[in-house]
Structures are given as C-alpha cells and as structure tokens.
Amino acid sequence: MSTVVIGAGLAGLAAARSLTRAGEDVVVLEAQPFVGGRTRTLRDRLRHGQPADLGASFIDIGQDKLLQYCDELGVALTPQVALFPSDPDGRLTAASPLRTTLVIGGRRLSVCERDRLADEVRTALDTTPPEPTEPVLAWTARAGLTPAARNLFCWQTGYNPVHEASQVPMSMFHPPHVGSVCWMMADGTDALAQALAEGLDIRLEQPVRATRRRRGQLVVETDTDRFSARDVVVATPVTPTLAIGFDPVLPDWKVNALLATPMTQGGKVIGQYADGEVISRALGLSAMSDGPISLIWARPTGPEDTVVVLGLLADRADGVLRDEERCLTVLDDLVAAATGTSPRRLAGVVQDWTQERYAGGVVSMLMGDFPRLPSLLAQSVGPIHFAGEHTAEMWATGMDGALRSGERAAAEVLQRRSTRQPEPLAVG
Amino acid sequence: MDASSNESPRVLVVGAGLAGLTAAHALTAAGLDVTVLEARDRVGGRTYTVREGFADGQHGDLGGELVTIDYRALTALCAAVGVEVSDEVWYERPQARPGETPLEGYLSDGRIIVDGQVLTGGRFAAVDDEIRVALRDTPPAGHEVIEQWTRRAGLSGVARRALAGIARMPVQYDLVHIDAHYLTDAHVGNVRRIVGGSQQLANALARDLRVRLEAPVLCVRQSGGHVRVELENGEQLTADRVVVAIPPFVLPTIGFDPPLPASLIGALTSMQRSRGGKVIAQYAEGDAVRAALSHAVFSDGPLNTAWVSNPYVTSGPAVVSGFFSGADRAVLESEETALAFLDELVGVAVGGPVTRIAQHSKNWTADRYAFAMGVMYNQATRDSLVAQLATPERRVHFAGDFTDLELSGTMEGAVRSGHRVADEILREPTRIPLTEINTRMVRK
Numbered sequence: 001m002s003t004v005v006i007g008a009g010l011a012g013l014a015a016a017r018s019l020t021r022a023g024e025d026v027v028v029l030e031a032q033p034f035v036g037g038r039t040r041t042l043r044d045r046l047r048h049g050q051p052a053d054l055g056a057s058f059i060d061i062g063q064d065k066l067l068q069y070c071d072e073l074g075v076a077l078t079p080q081v082a083l084f085p086s087d088p089d090g091r092l093t094a095a096s097p098l099r100t101t102l103v104i105g106g107r108r109l110s111v112c113e114r115d116r117l118a119d120e121v122r123t124a125l126d127t128t129p130p131e132p133t134e135p136v137l138a139w140t141a142r143a144g145l146t147p148a149a150r151n152l153f154c155w156q157t158g159y160n161p162v163h164e165a166s167q168v169p170m171s172m173f174h175p176p177h178v179g180s181v182c183w184m185m186a187d188g189t190d191a192l193a194q195a196l197a198e199g200l201d202i203r204l205e206q207p208v209r210a211t212r213r214r215r216g217q218l219v220v221e222t223d224t225d226r227f228s229a230r231d232v233v234v235a236t237p238v239t240p241t242l243a244i245g246f247d248p249v250l251p252d253w254k255v256n257a258l259l260a261t262p263m264t265q266g267g268k269v270i271g272q273y274a275d276g277e278v279i280s281r282a283l284g285l286s287a288m289s290d291g292p293i294s295l296i297w298a299r300p301t302g303p304e305d306t307v308v309v310l311g312l313l314a315d316r317a318d319g320v321l322r323d324e325e326r327c328l329t330v331l332d333d334l335v336a337a338a339t340g341t342s343p344r345r346l347a348g349v350v351q352d353w354t355q356e357r358y359a360g361g362v363v364s365m366l367m368g369d370f371p372r373l374p375s376l377l378a379q380s381v382g383p384i385h386f387a388g389e390h391t392a393e394m395w396a397t398g399m400d401g402a403l404r405s406g407e408r409a410a411a412e413v414l415q416r417r418s419t420r421q422p423e424p425l426a427v428g
Numbered sequence: 429m430d431a432s433s434n435e436s437p438r439v440l441v442v443g444a445g446l447a448g449l450t451a452a453h454a455l456t457a458a459g460l461d462v463t464v465l466e467a468r469d470r471v472g473g474r475t476y477t478v479r480e481g482f483a484d485g486q487h488g489d490l491g492g493e494l495v496t497i498d499y500r501a502l503t504a505l506c507a508a509v510g511v512e513v514s515d516e517v518w519y520e521r522p523q524a525r526p527g528e529t530p531l532e533g534y535l536s537d538g539r540i541i542v543d544g545q546v547l548t549g550g551r552f553a554a555v556d557d558e559i560r561v562a563l564r565d566t567p568p569a570g571h572e573v574i575e576q577w578t579r580r581a582g583l584s585g586v587a588r589r590a591l592a593g594i595a596r597m598p599v600q601y602d603l604v605h606i607d608a609h610y611l612t613d614a615h616v617g618n619v620r621r622i623v624g625g626s627q628q629l630a631n632a633l634a635r636d637l638r639v640r641l642e643a644p645v646l647c648v649r650q651s652g653g654h655v656r657v658e659l660e661n662g663e664q665l666t667a668d669r670v671v672v673a674i675p676p677f678v679l680p681t682i683g684f685d686p687p688l689p690a691s692l693i694g695a696l697t698s699m700q701r702s703r704g705g706k707v708i709a710q711y712a713e714g715d716a717v718r719a720a721l722s723h724a725v726f727s728d729g730p731l732n733t734a735w736v737s738n739p740y741v742t743s744g745p746a747v748v749s750g751f752f753s754g755a756d757r758a759v760l761e762s763e764e765t766a767l768a769f770l771d772e773l774v775g776v777a778v779g780g781p782v783t784r785i786a787q788h789s790k791n792w793t794a795d796r797y798a799f800a801m802g803v804m805y806n807q808a809t810r811d812s813l814v815a816q817l818a819t820p821e822r823r824v825h826f827a828g829d830f831t832d833l834e835l836s837g838t839m840e841g842a843v844r845s846g847h848r849v850a851d852e853i854l855r856e857p858t859r860i861p862l863t864e865i866n867t868r869m870v871r872k
Contacts, residue, residue: 133690134688134693135693137680137683138680138681138682138687138688139683139687141683142647142683169697242576242605243604244579245578245580245581249572249576249580256809259573259806261698262699262701317757319758319762322761367693367698
C-alpha cells in the first residue's frame with residue numbers, strides 16, 4: 001500500500017479519507033477496538049441507548065471545518081446552546097463564564113452574589129489588562145482580586161482546558177473563544193468518526209510498535225503484523241506518539257517539541273437522571289462549581305423524561321476521578337445544589353483520560369514556545385507526517401483542528417507524490 | 429546594592445527549601461538583612477523528614493534523600509553547618525566494566541522484579557544479555573525517548589518490563605517522558621544520606637536565619653527601585669532585592685507586576701511534571717530487609733523502586749522507601765493501597781512475609797506548594813530552559829533546583845542555585861547617591 005495512517009481519531013480518519021479520495025492506497029492502524037479516539041461515545045451504559053460522550057462534546061461557532069464535515073456526512077446537531085451569557089453590556093469577556101449558575105461550597109449563589117463576583121472580575125479585566133501568556137493565578141494576584149473571585153475564576157481551568165490552574169495562561173479565557181455559541185452532535189460525538197470511517201480500510205487493535213525506514217520504504221510494525229508504505233501519517237496524541245519507536249531516530253527538534261507539550265490531565269463524568277425537564281429547566285445554561293467537578297451542562301431531554309448531564313473535572317490528585325461511585329455522587333450533589341431538586345440517577349459513567357494508555361491526557365497544552373510549538377509538531381520528517389489536534393494551525397486542541405491537521409497531512413503526502421520519483425519497480 | 433549607605437541591603441527570600449535557605453545563609457553571612465518567607469508551617473520544602481510512629485528513633489524522608497558523589501556543594505554545606513553525611517552504599521554495581529553505562533550498572537542478579545518475581549539465575553542472565561546487546565548494536569541517541577528506543581531496539585516484553593523499573597528510578601517519569609541520556613550518561617554510582625534525615629540540613633541552615641513560616645506570597649511588584657512583596661494575609665513588605673526560590677510549577681501561581689516575560693512563562697509551561705510521591709514504612713524484619721533492599725530494588729509494577737533508607741543503621745527494624753509516579757501516581761491517592769504495594773514488593777524481595785510497624789506517605793502532586801516531585805530536563809533543551817529560568821528580572825532573582833544547569837531535580841541543584849543567586853546579589857554594585865557623584869567624583 002502507499003500510505004499507512006497511525007490512529008483512527010478524527011485527524012487520522014480525515015487524512016485517510018482525503019488520501020483515499022485522491023486514489024491513494026491507505027490502511028489505518030488503530031490500537032483500540034474502536035475508532036474515534038478522544039471523541040469516543042458509549043451507547044450501552046445509559047438507558048434508552050442515549051449517547052455518553054466520553055471525550056469531545058462541543059462544536060463552536062467558527063469551527064467551519066468541523067461544521068462542513070458534519071454537513072457533508074449528514075451528522076445532525078442538537079439545538080444551539082450557550083454555556084454562559086454575555087456581560088450586561090453585550091460584550092463577551094473572561095468574566096462572562098462566571099455569569100452562569102455558580103455553586104460554591106455546595107451552595108448555589110444568589111444572582112446578586114454571582115453578579116458581584118463576575119462584576120469584580122470584569123472591572124479587573126478593564127483596569128488591569130492581562131498579558132496573554134500570564135498564568136491565570138498570576139493575573140488574579142496582580143489584579144488584586146478578592147480570594148472568592150480569584151478561586152472561582154481560576155477554577156475555570158478545570159473545564160477549559162481540563163487542568164488544574166497553575167500552568168494555564170490568560171489567553172485561554174481572554175477573550176473567551178469557546179462556549180458562547182455551540183452545538184453538540186445529536187447522536188453522540190463519535191457519529192462523525194463513524195461516518196468518516198465508512199469505506200476506509202481500518203485495522204482495529206493494531207497498536208504500532210515502530211516505524212522503520214528501509215531502502216526508500218517504510219515498514220510499520222504492530223504487535224502482530226507488519227505493513228509497508230511509502231508514507232506514514234502519525235495521527236496519535238502527543239504522549240502515545242512518544243511510545244512509538246522510529247528508526248532512524250526522530251531528530252532532536254521533533255522529540256523536544258513532543259516533550260515540551262504536556263497534556264492536560266482530567267476526565268469526564270456523565271449521569272442520566274429522571275425528571276429531565278425539571279432538571280434541565282432548573283439548571284439553565286450550565287453550572288460551575290468550586291468542587292471536584294468544575295462545570296456541568298445537560299443534553300436535550302431524552303425518552304421518558306430522562307436527561308443526560310455531563311461534567312468535566314481536572315485531575316487534582318484527590319482520587320475523585322479514580323472512584324466511579326464517588327465521582328457520580330459528587331455529580332448528584334452538584335446537580336442537586338445547582339437545580340434545587342433531588343435528582344434520581346438512573347445510570348452513570350466516568351472517564352479518566354489520564355489513565356488511557358492511547359490518550360495520555362485530555363488535550364495538548366501548547367503554551368510553551370507558542371506559536372512555534374504546533375508548527376514544529378506538524379513538520380514532517382521525510383516521509384513521516386504528523387497530524388492530530390496538537391499539530392493544527394487553527395483550532396488546535398479541538399475536533400476542528402484535528403480535521404484540519406488530517407487534511408494538511410494528506411496534502412503533504414500527495415504533494416510528495418507529484419514532486420518525487422515514481423515508486424521503484426519491484427525487483428525479483 | 430542600592431540602600432542608603434549606612435543600612436545593609438534588605439533581601440526577601442521567598443521559599444525556605446534548600447535553595448532559598450542556602451541563599452539566605454550566604455547573604456546573611458555577607459552582612460545583608462535577610463528575611464525568608466515560607467508558605468508552609470515548616471522549613472525544608474521538598475526535603476521532608478518524618479519520625480512519628482517509627483520505632484528506635486528512626487525516620488524516613490518523604491522528599492529528597494539520596495546524596496551522590498556529585499553533590500559537592502551540598503556536602504560542603506553540610507560540613508559547614510555541622511550536619512553529618514552517612515557512609516556510601518552502591519546503587520550501580522561496584523565492579524563496573526570499562527565504559528559501562530549507568531543502565532548496565534543497575535543490571536544485577538536479584539534486584540529486578542518483573543511480574544511479581546525477582547529476576548535471578550538464567551532468567552536474569554537472559555535479560556542482562558539482551559539489554560547489553562541492544563545497547564551495543566542499537567545504541568540509543570542521547571535525545572531519544574527511552575520508550576521509543578525500546579521499540580526501535582526491538583526489546584522483548586520481559587526486557588522492556590525490567591527496564592520499566594530501572595528507567596523510572598533516577599527521574600520518576602514514565603518511559604515516554606525521559607530521554608536516554610539518563611540511562612547512558614547520568615551515573616548515580618554510590619549513594620549516601622544525611623544522617624538524621626535530609627531536613628537536618630534545612631533545619632541547620634534555618635537556625636540562625638529570620639524565617640517567617642505560614643507566610644504565603646501572593647504578588648511581587650517592582651517599581652521605583654524597590655520590590656514590594658504582598659502576602660496572602662494582606663501584609664506588604666519592601667526590599668531592595670527578592671529571591672524567588674520556589675518549585676517550578678508553583679512559580680506561575682504567584683502574581684508578578686510587571687508580568688514575567690512570555691519566554692520565561694513559556695519555558696515554565698512547557699515542562700513535564702514528575703508527578704507522584706513516596707511511601708515509607710518501617711519493617712520488623714530489619715536484617716532480612718537490609719540484606720535484600722539496601723542497594724535498591726526495581727519493579728515493573730506501580731511501585732517502581734524501593735530501597736532501605738537507613739542502611740547505615742545495622743540492627744533493629746529497617747525503613748524502606750518506595751516511589752509511585754507517572755501514570756501509576758493514582759495509586760498514591762489511597763495510602764492503604766499504596767502501602768499494600770510496598771508490603772508486597774518488600775515481601776517479594778525478602779522472599780517471605782514482612783511485618784510493617786509504621787508508615788507514612790506523601791503525594792507531592794496534591795501538594796499546592798509543590799504540585800510535583802520536580803522536573804528533569806531532556807538533554808537537548810536543558811541549557812536553553814535553564815538559561816531562561818535562571819535569568820533575573822531586574823531586582824527579582826530566581827533560585828531552585830530547576831535553575832541549575834547540571835543537577836536540576838536534585839538537592840545539590842537546589843544548593844548550587846542558592847549559591848548562584850547569592851553571588852548575583854552580592855555582585856550588584858551599591859548605588860552612589862547623585863550628590864555624592866557630583867561632589868566627590870566630578871573633576872572640578
């Protein structure tokens with residue numbers, strides 16, 4: 001075959017699809033028994049076959065590549081949602097996310113208390129403008145926020161980018177670039193990966209051990225098989241890429257870029273509840289908390305008045321992410337506090353991305369040496385090309401960026417076809 | 429230094445770990461007016477000695493512990509302040525072959541546990557041979573990630589698992605996050621301990637210093653030739669110079685006005701944390717435990733390394749330390765589970781059940797004044813990262829193990845950085861008042 005794609009997440013699938021359409025012979029090798037990578041959806045854990053999106057959830061306005069794919073592949077979206085409103089003057093600022101339901105110390109703040117915190121942050125943004133690279137904790141200290149506003153503002157990093165606050169810069173929030181106009185996929189996030197996979201040659205449970213260059217050809221070794229190719233697209237997340245052997249050794253600039261890209265650490269908790277309409281209405285757009293779960297929101301209500309509530313939590317080494325029942329109880333309590341109801345949980349699931357060998361975390365943290373880092377991560381090494389959310393020139397860390405990176409890697413391969421010597425004739 | 433001529437310059441040191449205390453000690457000795465601000469209720473930072481519950485007056489070190497031959501600044505400082513350092517025990521085999529890598533030095537019969545069994549005899553010899561041949565025929569590049577090398581070299585499952593324990597020992601990262609130079613260039617050799625625990629050094633340094641405990645710093649502001657330090661309790665202190673000597677992942681939690689340069693923050697946010705911590709337990713079967721674990725034992729399990737922490741104690745119970753890190757750090761979130769792993773490993777190494785008398789554990793990832801055990805740089809970026817991290821910002825100077833070029837991630841690196849930053853400050857010229865320049869220095 002002519003190209004081997006390693007990884008059947010959105011980046012790898014987009015690359016394989018582009019290449020296949022251009023007439024390339026493509027095989028996709030996937031370590032897991034399913035496609036979709038960090039867009040995985042479970043359909044057998046919640047009642048009525050409701051989807052449980054373990055990874056990516058949202059499509060944001062401006063993610064046109066992602067929207068284009070959904071449109072083309074007939075992937076339906078849920079009605080438009082927002083996770084938080086604008087500021088009273090109509091502007092979206094880093095204070096806007098605090099204008100949703102806030103639960104502090106297990107208690108829902110009154111509208112008045114909430115607005116006071118959000119207004120304090122807004123005033124500080126205007127009087128002490130943050131530097132884009134300034135860490136959130138550093139800015140809140142420099143701006144002299146009160147401890148309550150400081151804690152809450154910094155706690156946002158628990159859902160964006162799902163990490164504890166110390167290494168997250170203000171550019172993540174100022175201005176907010178996600179969460180104000182967004183959609184989910186009506187049948188679950190992995191509907192897109194499933195649609196993309198249609199018609200591709202995908203080999204599941206083929207974890208790649210090494211990629212070797214031998215006399216102008218590449219050999220990709222998995223636990224059980226060997227595949228030869230003219231080009232390889234490595235479309236695995238940062239950490240799993242560091243577990244693949246390369247012969248010859250990757251150049252130091254590539255290894256350095258990979259090692260200089262930590263991944264955010266955390267996961268997702270999903271609960272399905274009875275009395276969906278009541279919970280949905282009481283919850284509103286979303287609820288943010290200072291507990292282990294940073295943010296919760298609901299899918300549109302499902303059959304028999306059920307609702308699926310999703311929550312994001314950073315790994316704070318407190319054990320919550322590792323204990324499913326405890327984590328779901330924390331979710332129940334948060335739903336109760338945020339909605340003022342006594343929620344009845346029907347089913348639930350917890351996903352810890354930090355313990356997933358073929359993920360290594362939630363998303364890449366491209367803050368060091370930005371914006372050079374994504375370029376270095378994307379740069380090919382001879383016939384070895386790199387794709388994935390961490391290599392995207394736009395909407396990096398997101399599904400949109402993953403798709404863009406896959407198309408870009410495919411274009412690199414095709415360009416080599418048009419500018420390089422034709423494949424040598426087989427001898428013998 | 430720019431204080432009025434009859435007043436000694438005032439320096440605030442943020443952080444009473446070994447780096448901050450070393451700097452404060454040197455600056456105080458040079459006659460400067462130094463105050464150390466420490467967020468915790470104790471000095472020592474990531475050197476942390478515990479005694480509670482241990483029989484026979486023994487102790488354990490939940491943080492930095494090993495002292496190698498390279499720790500020249502630390503041993504000199506110990507001698508200067510009257511802290512004793514123990515005799516050596518070997519960690520790399522004493523009879524090294526010429527040109528042998530550290531990795532080969534760790535390969536010896538009876539100290540590597542794979543699948544719950546100690547590799548001995550023929551099973552050990554096969555692994556030993558396989559790894560040596562791989563090192564010779566497919567030598568790892570210094571910058572190559574160890575996991576990538578094991579794949580490129582085509583190591584067998586058992587050899588890779590043997591390596592999993594050894595390779596995590598020196599730096600406490602998973603094999604996907606460290607490069608091979610730690611296994612091929614960075615010799616550990618023999619190790620010593622600070623007698624009575626590593627915190628003895630911090631305590632001795634702090635003895636004659638002005639240290640304010642439980643004084644976490646919120647913000648450091650520079651203007652008008654002075655530095656103002658705001659504490660979390662609202663108090664404000666001013667100084668001519670400030671030394672920030674806190675761990676690399678805590679540095680971004682403090683406000684700086686003006687903000688720290690983008691390049692420095694970029695360097696800080698690009699570093700991988702060494703996540704995890706230590707479990708320490710005291711076992712009644714002292715002689716058997718000392719015989720089996722004095723030279724460190726490696727395992728492919730969640731507990732990657734264990735060793736006797738007080739091998740210089742020759743009778744009575746023995747204290748054993750073990751490490752959890754990387755993806756396996758989650759084990760530490762339950763002390764009971766973590767200790768069960770230690771009991772099991774010690775039992776396997778000793779070859780029979782053991783009796784635990786006392787225990788402690790420390791998850792440094794969950795500690796808000798550490799967030800990690802530390803950071804180790806990969807070979808190719810070390811110099812440029814340290815260059816950015818160790819550069820002063822006007823009147824604010826940076827110390828800490830991670831700002832040392834050669835021994836980042838170690839107690840020695842912390843001490844060296846403390847000396848370096850004290851030198852930086854002492855080199856600063858005294859500001860000569862304007863009138864004095866005009867009256868005294870201008871040719872009339």
